Every structure is written in structure tokens, then in C-alpha cells.
Amino acid sequence: MKKELKIYLASPRGFCAGVKRAIDIVEKSISKYGSPVYVRHEIVHNKQVVEELKKKGAIFVDELSDVKDNSRPVIFSAHGVPKSVPEEAKLKNLSFVDATCPLVSKVHRESEQLNKNGYDILLIGHKNHPEVIGTMGQLRKDSIKLVETKSDAESLNVEDFKKPLAYITQTTLSVDDTAEIIDILKRKFPKIKGPIKEDICYATTNRQSAVKKIASKCDIFFIVGSRNSSNSVRLVEVAKKAGCNKSLLMHSEKDIPYNEIEKSSVIGISSGASAPEKLVQELLNSIKKDRKVSLEEVIVAEEKVVFKLPKELN
Numbered sequence: 412m413k414k415e416l417k418i419y420l421a422s423p424r425g426f427c428a429g430v431k432r433a434i435d436i437v438e439k440s441i442s443k444y445g446s447p448v449y450v451r452h453e454i455v456h457n458k459q460v461v462e463e464l465k466k467k468g469a470i471f472v473d474e475l476s477d478v479k480d481n482s483r484p485v486i487f488s489a490h491g492v493p494k495s496v497p498e499e500a501k502l503k504n505l506s507f508v509d510a511t512c513p514l515v516s517k518v519h520r521e522s523e524q525l526n527k528n529g530y531d532i533l534l535i536g537h538k539n540h541p542e543v544i545g546t547m548g549q550l551r552k553d554s555i556k557l558v559e560t561k562s563d564a565e566s567l568n569v570e571d572f573k574k575p576l577a578y579i580t581q582t583t584l585s586v587d588d589t590a591e592i593i594d595i596l597k598r599k600f601p602k603i604k605g606p607i608k609e610d611i612c613y614a615t616t617n618r619q620s621a622v623k624k625i626a627s628k629c630d631i632f633f634i635v636g637s638r639n640s641s642n643s644v645r646l647v648e649v650a651k652k653a654g655c656n657k658s659l660l661m662h663s664e665k666d667i668p669y670n671e672i673e674k675s676s677v678i679g680i681s682s683g684a685s686a687p688e689k690l691v692q693e694l695l696n697s698i699k700k701d702r703k704v705s706l707e708e709v710i711v712a713e714e715k716v717v718f719k720l721p722k723e724l725n
């Protein structure tokens with residue numbers, strides 16, 4: 412007889428509105444312009460999504476210089492691009508479709524506005540993440556400085572900033588860790604200006620809240636998502652901090668630790684904003700082969716956000 416297993420399924424989980432829009436943009440571009448279409452960088456950070464789109468006619472490249480046929484359109488990924496990228500595309504006469512998530516574009520516009528209003532800007536985020544490269548690339552190098560950690564914030568020198576100071580953030584950070592960094596900045600620079608509406612997006616916040624609600628009840632927590640997906644990696648950290656030490660990223664079916672599942676009586680599952688629901692269902696189905704599962708979905712928010720497609724694809 413199969414042993415009983417309780418599974419808490421976090422909700423919301425998986426695809427956010429920005430990811431859905433970006434995938435839609437690639438699919439609609441292939442329908443409208445035919446294949447191939449080029450995509451600069453992984454459209455969203457998920458291997459399965461990328462592989463599916465390759466089958467449909469997308470060619471993924473790292474840089475515009477890798478585009479072999481300049482008559483084909485190029486799509487920019489959901490993470491956003493530095494200003495230099497559309498400029499380069501125009502110089503090369505490439506037609507392009509921008510799949511930058513509107514919530515990332517909001518941060519880009521904020522940075523421009525602050526710069527125009529004479530602020531020095533601190534960007535809280537992770538070095539080398541494409542979104543951070545894109546946001547920093549909206550401005551001249553000396554107008555924006557990256558703050559990655561609490562110790563980065565502590566080590567900032569008040570005398571180094573002659574202009575008024577403002578901060579913006581990456582959209583997929585840990586809500587709690589970022590709040591700690593902001594507290595330090597506010598202590599050191601009491602007049603620092605923050606965004607009117609916070610930059611960490613609704614999808615990141617909701618997925619973290621759902622994980623937090625469940626984690627302490629679980630023996631093991633699985634976050635379905637890719638290793639290079641910032642918001643998925645953050646969810647693993649959030650689950651650990653919220654009380655489930657054994658929290659793991661489920662990158663592929665090969666990762667499923669059946670021996671750990673065998674020892675568990677309560678499991679939590681969620682998925683990052685770029686992970687297809689199909690992968691969550693596959694994980695559930697493989698667990699159900701050996702265990703008698705009682706499933707409870709824990710819903711902390713209803714998401715109704717939908718972003719419009721760029722007008723050239725409407």
C-alpha cells in the first residue's frame with residue numbers, strides 16, 4: 412500500500428504576465444513574419460520554454476552580431492536591454508520587437524526621470540543579471556551605481572554623493588532582503604528617494620508570500636525553475652528562511668530526489684515566474700506514482716494582470 416503524503420501547492424506560482432507576453436511575442440512574430448526569427452538572449456529564463464520556441468522557428472543569439480540574416484526580425488528578451496542594443500539594431504537596419512516586460516520598462520523610465528531631475532541613482536540588484544545590465548544601460552555609467560548586498564549599502568560613502576540620491580531595484584529580488592538593504596540606505600541617507608510604487612513586481616511578491624505561508628509546515632520544498640531564473644532562486648531562499656531547510660530548485664526531472672521524498676510526510680511545491688505549469692504537473696505525477704497524495708492548494712492572491720502586445724503584433 413502507498414504511504415500517505417501531504418502536498419501544499421503554492422498559488423500564485425509559475426508564469427507571470429510579463430513572461431506570457433514575451434512568449435506570445437515570439438510565437439506571434441513567427442506567425443506574422445515566418446521563421447526564423449532571432450531572439451537576443453533567452454526570452455525568459457527557462458530551458459523548456461526556449462527549446463519549445465526553437466522547435467517553432469526561433470533562433471537564440473547572445474548578441475546582435477550573431478544574427479546571420481539581417482532581413483529577419485530580432486526580439487529582445489523580457490529582461491530588457493541597454494539603450495545601446497536598439498541603437499545597434501537601427502544602425503544595422505534590423506527590424507526588432509521589444510519583449511521587455513512593462514514592469515521592467517517602468518524601472519527604466521524611473522531611472523531616466525530621476526537622472527533628468529538631477530539624482531544620483533543606486534540600483535539594488537544582482538551583478539550580471541540581464542535585467543540589471545539593461546537597467547544600468549539606460550544611463551551613463553557614472554550616473555548609476557549597483558548595490559548588491561547589505562555590506563555594499565553599509566560601505567557607501569556619504570561624501571561621495573554630491574547630488575540628491577535615489578534608489579531603484581531589480582524586479583525579481585527577495586522582498587525581505589531588499590527591505591533590509593533599503594533600511595540601511597535610509598539610515599545612511601535619510602533624504603534618499605524611493606520609487607512611488609515599488610519596483611519588485613507583483614508576481615515576485617505574490618510567489619514569495621505563498622511560499623512563506625507554507626514553508627514552515629514542510630519537510631521538503633520544491634521550486635520548479637531554471638538555475639539562471641532569478642525569481643526561482645529567490646523562492647528557494649525564501650522557503651529556507653521561512654522554515655524549510657530542505658528547499659531545492661527542480662531544474663529538470665533528473666533532479667527529483669526520490670529518496671528524500673520517501674522520507675517526507677509533507678511537501679511544498681511552487682514554481683518561478685518563467686516555469687511552465689506542465690513541469691509542476693509532471694513533478695506531481697511522478698511523486699504520485701509512489702505515494703498516496705492529498706493535495707492542498709494554498710492561494711494567497713488572485714492574479715488578473717495581462718499586458719498588451721506591442722502594436723506591430725496586435
Ligand code: SF4
Nearest residue numbers: 427429512514582612
Ligand atoms: S517577474 Fe515581474 S518583472 Fe519579471 S517578467 Fe514577470 S511580471 Fe515582469
